[in-house]
Each structure stands twice: as structure tokens, then as C-alpha cells.
Amino acid sequence: MKKISKLSFKAKTRWILGLIILFALSVALLAGGNYYNQFSRFLASKTNNVIVLPVVKELPFNLGLDLQGGSQLVYEADVTNIPEADRAGAMESARDVIERRVNTFGVSEPIVQVNKGGNGEYRIIAELAGVKDVKEAIKLIGETPILEFKEQNNEISAAEIQAADAGGAEINLDANSLWKNTELTGKYLKRVVMEFAPDGTPEVSLEFNAEGAQMFEDITARNIGSPVAIFLDGYPISVPTVNEKITGGKAVISGQFNIDEAKLLVKRLNSGALPVPISLVSQKTVEASLGTKSINNSLQAGLLGLLLVSIFMIIMYRLPGVLSVISLFIYGLTMIAIFKAIPVAIALPLIFVMIALIFYTFNEIKIFDSSLALLFAVIGILIFFYALKPVTLSLSGIAGLILSIGMAVDANILIFARTKEELKQGKSVSQSVADGFKRAWPSIRDGNISSLITCLILMFFGTSSVQGFGTTLFIGISVSLFSAIVVTRILSVLVLGEWLEKRKWLLGVKKIKAE
Amino acid sequence: MNLNITKDKNNNMTYRIIQKRNIFLTISGILIAISITALFTWGLNFGVDFTGGSFLEAEYVNYQPSITEIQNVLQDTEIKGLTVQPTTDNTFILRFKEVSEDTHQEVLTKLSSLTSGQEEATFKELRFDFVGPSIGQELKSKSFNASIIVLIMIILYISLAFKRVSRPIASWKYGVAAIIALTHDVLITLGAFAAMGHFYNIEINTPFIAAILTVLGYSVSDTIIVFDRIRETLPKSNDDFENTVNNSINQTISRSINTSFSAMLALLAIMFFGGSTIKDFALALLIGIFIGTYSSIFVASPVLVIWNNRMHKAAKKS
Numbered sequence: 001m002k003k004i005s006k007l008s009f010k011a012k013t014r015w016i017l018g019l020i021i022l023f024a025l026s027v028a029l030l031a032g033g034n035y036y037n038q039f040s041r042f043l044a045s046k047t048n049n050v051i052v053l054p055v056v057k058e059l060p061f062n063l064g065l066d067l068q069g070g071s072q073l074v075y076e077a078d079v080t081n082i083p084e085a086d087r088a089g090a091m092e093s094a095r096d097v098i099e100r101r102v103n104t105f106g107v108s109e110p111i112v113q114v115n116k117g118g119n120g121e122y123r124i125i126a127e128l129a130g131v132k133d134v135k136e137a138i139k140l141i142g143e144t145p146i147l148e149f150k151e152q153n154n155e156i157s158a159a160e161i162q163a164a165d166a167g168g169a170e171i172n173l174d175a176n177s178l179w180k181n182t183e184l185t186g187k188y189l190k191r192v193v194m195e196f197a198p199d200g201t202p203e204v205s206l207e208f209n210a211e212g213a214q215m216f217e218d219i220t221a222r223n224i225g226s227p228v229a230i231f232l233d234g235y236p237i238s239v240p241t242v243n244e245k246i247t248g249g250k251a252v253i254s255g256q257f258n259i260d261e262a263k264l265l266v267k268r269l270n271s272g273a274l275p276v277p278i279s280l281v282s283q284k285t286v287e288a289s290l291g292t293k294s295i296n297n298s299l300q301a302g303l304l305g306l307l308l309v310s311i312f313m314i315i316m317y318r319l320p321g322v323l324s325v326i327s328l329f330i331y332g333l334t335m336i337a338i339f340k341a342i343p344v345a346i347a348l349p350l351i352f353v354m355i356a357l358i359f360y361t362f363n364e365i366k367i368f369d370s371s372l373a374l375l376f377a378v379i380g381i382l383i384f385f386y387a388l389k390p391v392t393l394s395l396s397g398i399a400g401l402i403l404s405i406g407m408a409v410d411a412n413i414l415i416f417a418r419t420k421e422e423l424k425q426g427k428s429v430s431q432s433v434a435d436g437f438k439r440a441w442p443s444i445r446d447g448n449i450s451s452l453i454t455c456l457i458l459m460f461f462g463t464s465s466v467q468g469f470g471t472t473l474f475i476g477i478s479v480s481l482f483s484a485i486v487v488t489r490i491l492s493v494l495v496l497g498e499w500l501e502k503r504k505w506l507l508g509v510k511k512i513k514a515e
Numbered sequence: 516m517n518l519n520i521t522k523d524k525n526n527n528m529t530y531r532i533i534q535k536r537n538i539f540l541t542i543s544g545i546l547i548a549i550s551i552t553a554l555f556t557w558g559l560n561f562g563v564d565f566t567g568g569s570f571l572e573a574e575y576v577n578y579q580p581s582i583t584e585i586q587n588v589l590q591d592t593e594i595k596g597l598t599v600q601p602t603t604d605n606t607f608i609l610r611f612k613e614v615s616e617d618t619h620q621e622v623l624t625k626l627s628s629l630t631s632g633q634e635e636a637t638f639k640e641l642r643f644d645f646v647g648p649s650i651g652q653e654l655k656s657k658s659f660n661a662s663i664i665v666l667i668m669i670i671l672y673i674s675l676a677f678k679r680v681s682r683p684i685a686s687w688k689y690g691v692a693a694i695i696a697l698t699h700d701v702l703i704t705l706g707a708f709a710a711m712g713h714f715y716n717i718e719i720n721t722p723f724i725a726a727i728l729t730v731l732g733y734s735v736s737d738t739i740i741v742f743d744r745i746r747e748t749l750p751k752s753n754d755d756f757e758n759t760v761n762n763s764i765n766q767t768i769s770r771s772i773n774t775s776f777s778a779m780l781a782l783l784a785i786m787f788f789g790g791s792t793i794k795d796f797a798l799a800l801l802i803g804i805f806i807g808t809y810s811s812i813f814v815a816s817p818v819l820v821i822w823n824n825r826m827h828k829a830a831k832k833s
Binding site: 135139284294301308309448457458 | 640653673721728747776780781783784797800
């Protein structure tokens with residue numbers, strides 16, 4: 001009976017190993033699809049297309065601005081003239097306007113978001129990846145065409161206006177004293193389109209929202225027979241005379257402009273209804289070549305780190321060290337895969353495989369306790385963040401990633417140190433491995449929780465570079481737990497067995513001399 | 516120093532760490548005193564992220580202007596407080612007070628004009644950071660808040676983790692000892708950066724805060740693993756408290772050193788190959804992790820033992 005149960009245990013372990021190999025191959029293909037494709041092309045050409053491997057999709061990294069080059073612009077909005085209740089709404093429409101402007105600039109996937117600071121100040125953050133001409137972008141975003149409707153300043157006689165009007169260019173200089181503001185501004189515009197008058201000349205048609213329509217009605221009512229001016233950026237662009245009260249919220253600017261001018265005006269009015277004045281308070285621009293250099297540098301640093309840690313582990317822990325290096329590589333591939341834009345349909349099954357394997361392992365070594373619930377919470381948060389948005393790789397994220405290589409071996413070290421102690425007490429190799437895992441667990445758990453707490457706080461810290469670091473380290477620690485508890489353990493159970501009883505030097509333990 | 520090492524019944528070497536605690540605590544005391552002095556005399560060298568201002572990294576190809584040349588060409592622009600610092604590969608780092616975008620463009624034109632007349636010389640702006648004063652101030656308070664939250668969470672966590680330990684030392688005392696070790700680590704790391712900021716102009720920017728907070732987490736986790744072992748050995752031990760603690764440290768010392776060593780190997784790789792921004796960050800982590808390991812072995816547990824001994828003495832007197 002005992003033999004049968006042992007056999008089935010071995011068989012189960014092999015199944016688990018198969019699952020891990022499958023997992024490792026999947027993440028390897030996701031992480032290094034381009035290398036695999038190169039290899040399969042090479043193989044096909046060398047064997048005259050006898051061996052043709054299927055081609056996999058090469059996934060790009062989600063690179064942050066500091067790695068692909070680009071610009072992050074932070075604008076502060078001056079909301080002092082807007083009532084408290086309307087501020088959030090005004091910021092949203094300002095955001096839309098800026099997004100429209102940025103889109104015309106041809107930046108791929110610009111991110112524009114509103115951020116409310118701790119002291120109630122409103123900011124707009126625009127992230128323009130791969131933008132070539134930041135100067136132009138800043139100019140475009142910063143343009144604040146303000147549309148105003150003004151009525152005649154009654155303190156100045158109509159004759160003077162006529163005179164100024166006749167004077168042509170001079171009207172711009174004196175315009176502000178001739179006209180006074182009404183409450184109606186571009187804020188109340190609902191829609192602006194270009195139309196053609198019956199005689200074929202282009203006109204610009206304005207449509208106000210309900211509030212604006214009421215204001216416009218009032219303004220026209222009190223100005224019948226007098227001119228009303230439409231100002232753009234402080235300059236009158238049209239000064240029609242009111243013939244009658246206009247209800248329904250529609251107005252037409254007809255002037256002596258050609259189709260191109262009319263189109264431009266429509267575009268400016270549509271995008272120009274920026275409801276709040278904004279000013280640039282922070283800019284972070286990285287040139288694309290610097291980003292590429294950073295990527296290459298970090299790649300070298302990462303590989304060197306992996307190599308150094310691997311050598312160290314093998315020297316210190318011999319055969320178990322080799323096993324931990326294998327699980328370290330699976331760890332590395334998993335981390336790289338996480339930073340690629342993996343389709344959710346592939347990502348979710350992989351995450352479930354990870355969870356299932358962890359679940360199995362905990363059940364196997366019988367360390368089911370409340371700490372397990374915590375670990376699952378951790379992984380749950382991981383999935384949540386992952387599903388929310390793909391993790392963006394930034395320079396600080398890479399630092400977190402490389403640091404996590406060093407930290408990932410910690411769990412292995414704890415386990416092997418315990419295993420060595422058990423061996424010294426005279427236990428058999430497989431018994432020592434089993435006990436080593438079980439007894440190292442409380443330390444692994446307690447040690448990692450405080451690091452995870454710190455990471456969580458860093459993730460909510462706000463600044464994107466710090467968040468990137470926190471997120472990477474958080475994911476890194478979680479995945480390292482998986483690699484140590486699941487991968488290293490299965491490898492240890494399979495490899496470290498009876499045959500080592502007489503070769504204990506492979507475990508880094510000196511023979512205990514019989515006295 | 517032969518007395519430092521003894522052998523136990525399993526033929527294992529045992530370092531007499533707790534017995535020699537005065538030496539280690541004196542070293543720590545001196546380091547902390549130096550750090551505090553450095554912090555008070557030089558202060559921390561905050562970068563543009565916190566102070567506000569402009570940071571411009573520019574690269575010249577096939578031509579290397581001198582610092583004076585750069586200063587002269589920028590003389591009649593509106594920028595204030597200009598410092599020029601050459602780095603490797605013909606790049607320069609310019610720092611000045613915050614400017615408008617127009618002035619920024621003017622600076623670029625002026626810098627670029629230095630290459631005119633030089634054959635095949637080109638100028639390129641690699642990086643431009645501009646931080647308004649309000650943003651810097653906000654970042655300072657944010658960093659401060661984040662640090663406080665991390666501290667509170669860690670204290671809470673330790674007191675929960677050690678809830679069940681009571682003899683001969685109350686659980687909250689483990690927490691306090693861990694906090695003392697952690698304060699020790701942060702103070703010395705900050706002190707090292709105050710000195711390096713003064714002598715090598717290394718600046719403190721947002722990534723540094725992330726590094727310090729990570730050191731906090733790391734230091735505590737390292738200490739917890741030692742304390743975990745003490746907690747595990749105490750009920751089984753026939754020895755007195757002092758020796759039990761010393762044995763626990765010896766049982767975990769190789770793990771502490773190996774783990775930190777592998778983390779430091781990874782950080783060294785960043786120091787060698789990483790760019791200038793990430794290097795300082797790695798350096799902060801390197802120093803912090805080194806000190807964190809030192810304190811988990813040589814500070815946290817000795818503090819526990821001293822505390823226990825004091826209590827005993829007090830109990831005997833009364």
C-alpha cells in the first residue's frame with residue numbers, strides 16, 4: 001500500500017512538473033517571441049524548409065515615456081473664476097479640448113488626464129509618447145482662444161464707434177474700451193459648423209446650449225438696432241448689427257472670409273472653447289535616443305545581475321543552487337512577459353495556472369493557514385492591477401525589476417539554509433527537503449509582507465516614476481514567491497533524493513564524521 | 516579575537532555577536548553621530564523635483580564646448596542660477612531656475628549656436644525637466660506623508676506578527692527594537708547622501724524617496740526574519756536569553772548575508788551599466804540594504820538583550 005501511494009505521489013509530481021514546463025514555455029514564447037521567430041526562420045533556411053516551426057506573434061513592451069522618448073506636460077488650471085460646483089465639469093471639458101488638440105498633432109495614444117491636487121488645485125497632465133516636436137505641441141496645447149460676446153460700451157458715443165470702425169486696423173487697439181463684456185462666452189457654445197449663405201458665401205454657424213441661448217436672447221433683446229461684437233482672443237472677428245431678438249440659441253457669423261478661413265475659424269472655435277485658462281507648471285521631456293540608450297543599458301545591467309546572482313547561488317548552494325537558478329530564469333521570463341502587451345485571453349489562463357500551482361503546493365506541504373488568505377489577497381490585487389491596465393515599463397521600473405532578481409532568491413536561500421540544518425541533524429535528504437520548505441515558510445511569509453506593504457504604498461504614491469518602481473517590485477516579489485514555493489520545490493522534490501545520500505558535497509554539506 | 520568564535524555541539528562555528536554587542540553598538544553610534552552632523556551641517560541636496568527649477572541634459576557631437584563657453588553664450592538670456600556640469604560622452608547637465616517655454620527655446624537656440632562653424636558638429640537636447648515650485652512643494656509633502664504611512668503600517672504589522680510572543684519579552688518590544696534598527700538604517704543612508712550631496716553633488720529626487728522607503732521595508736523584513744528565529748527557539752531553549760538570541764542570530768546570519776549579497780550584486784550591475792539617473796537610485800538602495808543587514812544582525816537583537824537585562828536588574832533591585 002505504501003508503495004502505491006508513493007508511486008502516485010511521484011506521478012502527481014511529474015504532472016505538476018509538466019504543467020510548470022508548459023507554463024515556462026508559454027512565458028518564454030511571450031517574452032522572447034522575436035528570438036523564437038528568428039530561430040525558426042534560421043532552422044527553416046538551414047534544413048531547406050523541412051522543419052518549419054509555427055511563427056508566434058511578437059509582442060511589444062509597454063514602454064514608459066522615459067524609455068521610448070516623449071514628453072509629459074503638467075498644466076495648472078486657474079479655476080478662481082469658476083464656481084466651486086462647476087469646476088470638475090469645466091476641467092473635464094478642458095481635458096477634452098486638449099485631447100482634441102493633441103490628436104490633431106498626430107501623437108500615438110496620447111494620455112490626457114485631470115488630476116486634483118491636495119490643496120484643491122486642478123491640473124491637467126498630458127503624456128505624449130514619441131512626440132518629435134515638443135515645442136510645437138506645447139504651443140498647440142497652450143493656445144487658449146477665448147471666445148467672448150461683447151456689447152457696445154454706452155459711455156462712448158456711437159459716432160466714435162463708427163469712426164473707429166472706419167479706421168480699420170485701429171479698431172483692434174481700441175477695441176477693449178469700445179466694448180464691454182457680456183456674460184456669454186465660448187463656454188456656452190454647443191456646436192460650431194460651417195454653412196453656406198444662399199448667395200454661396202461661407203458662414204460660421206454657432207449653436208448655444210440652453211443657458212447660452214437664454215443669454216443670447218437677452219443680449220439681442222437689449223441691443224436691437226445696435227452692433228454686438230464677437231471677440232476671439234481679444235480681437236473682434238465679427239461685428240453684426242442686431243435686427244431683432246433672437247431666440248433658439250443660434251447665431252451666424254457672416255463676414256468676408258473664404259472657405260479656408262471659415263474652416264479654420266470653425267476648428268478654432270470648436271477646439272477653442274477652453275473653459276479655463278491653463279499654465280504649464282512642469283515638463284519632463286526625454287529624447288528618443290536617450291530612451292533607447294537606457295533600454296540597452298538596463299538590458300545589460302539585468303543580464304549581468306542575473307548572471308552574478310546565478311553564479312553566487314551555484315557556488316553557495318551547489319546542486320540546490322542550480323535548481324534555484326532554473327526557477328530564477330522562469331521567474332525572469334515571467335517578469336518580462338508581464339511587461340509585454342499580452343492579450344487578456346492568454347494572460348488570465350496563465351495567472352490561473354499560477355494560482356492553481358500555488359494552491360496545490362500549499363495543500364501538499366500542509367501550510368494552509370491564515371497567511372494563505374493573505375497571499376491570495378496579494379495575487380488578487382495583482383490580477384486586479386493587471387486587468388486594469390498593462391504594466392508600463394519605465395526606467396525606475398527596470399530598477400525594481402533588477403532589484404527583484406536579487407530579492408527573488410531570498411526565499412530560495414531561506415529554504416536551502418533550513419534544508420542544510422535539517423540535514424545536519426541527520427535526517428534523510430528527501431525528509432530534509434520536505435521539512436526545509438515547511439519550516440522556512442513562516443520566515444518567507446513574514447519577511448515578504450513588510451516589503452509588499454511598502455510596495456503597495458509606493459504604488460499609490462502618485463508620481464509615475466515611484467509608482468512604476470513600486471508596481472514592478474510588488475509584482476516581482478509576488479512572482480518570486482511563486483517561483484520559490486512552486487518551481488524550486490517541485491525541482492527539489494524530483495532531483496534531491498536518495499542518490500544524494502552518499503554525495504552530500506553536492507548539497508554543500510560536509511560529511512559528518514563518525515566519532 | 517579568538518574569543519569571538521566558539522563551537523557548539525554540532526561542530527558549528529558560533530560568532531559571539533551578542534556578547535560583543537558594545538563594539539557593534541559603538542560603531543553604529545559613531546555612524547549615526549556622523550550622519551546627524553552631516554545632515555545638520557550640509558543638509559540634503561534636493562534636486563529640481565523638490566526645489567522646482569529646470570534641468571537640461573544636452574549632448575554635443577564632434578565638438579566639446581567648455582563650461583565657460585556655455586555660460587557666456589547663455590549670459591544675456593533670462594535664466595537665473597545657472598550651473599553647468601559636464602558628464603561623460605560630451606554631455607552637459609545645466610541647472611537653472613524655472614523658465615517659460617519661450618526662454619527654454621531661446622536657451623536651446625543659444626546652445627545650438629555653439630556648433631555653428633564647427634564641422635559636422637551637432638547639438639541635441641536629451642532631456643529637459645521643468646518643475647514649477649508648487650509641484651515641488653507638493654512632492655515634498657507627498658513624500659513625507661508616504662513615509663509616515665509606511666512607518667505606521669510597519670509598526671502595525673510588527674505588533675500583529677509578534678502578537679503571540681510574550682516571554683520573556685513583550686511583543687511590542689520586538690516592534691520597538693525593529694523600529695530602532697530601521698531608524699538607524701534610514702539615518703545613516705540619509706547621512707551618507709548628505710555627505711555625497713556636499714562632496715559629489717549627488718541630488719535627491721523622487722526616485723530617492725522610493726529607495727528610502729524600499730530600504731525601510733527591506734530593513735524590517737530582514738530584522739523580522741532574525742526575530743522569527745528567536746521566537747521559534749525561545750520555547751525550546753534551555754539557555755539564558757542572551758545565548759538563545761545569539762544562537763538565533765548565528766542560525767540566520769548566513770541567510771541574512773547571502774540574501775543581501777545577492778540583492779547587492781543585482782544593484783552593482785545597475786551601478787555599472789545603468790544611466791546616470793538610475794545610478795544614484797541604485798546607490799541609495801545599495802547603502803540602505805548594506806546598513807539594513809548590518810542592523811538586523813548587530814543592532815536589533817542586541818537592543819532586545821540590553822532591554823531584557825535592564826529589566827532583570829530593575830526587578831532584582833526592587
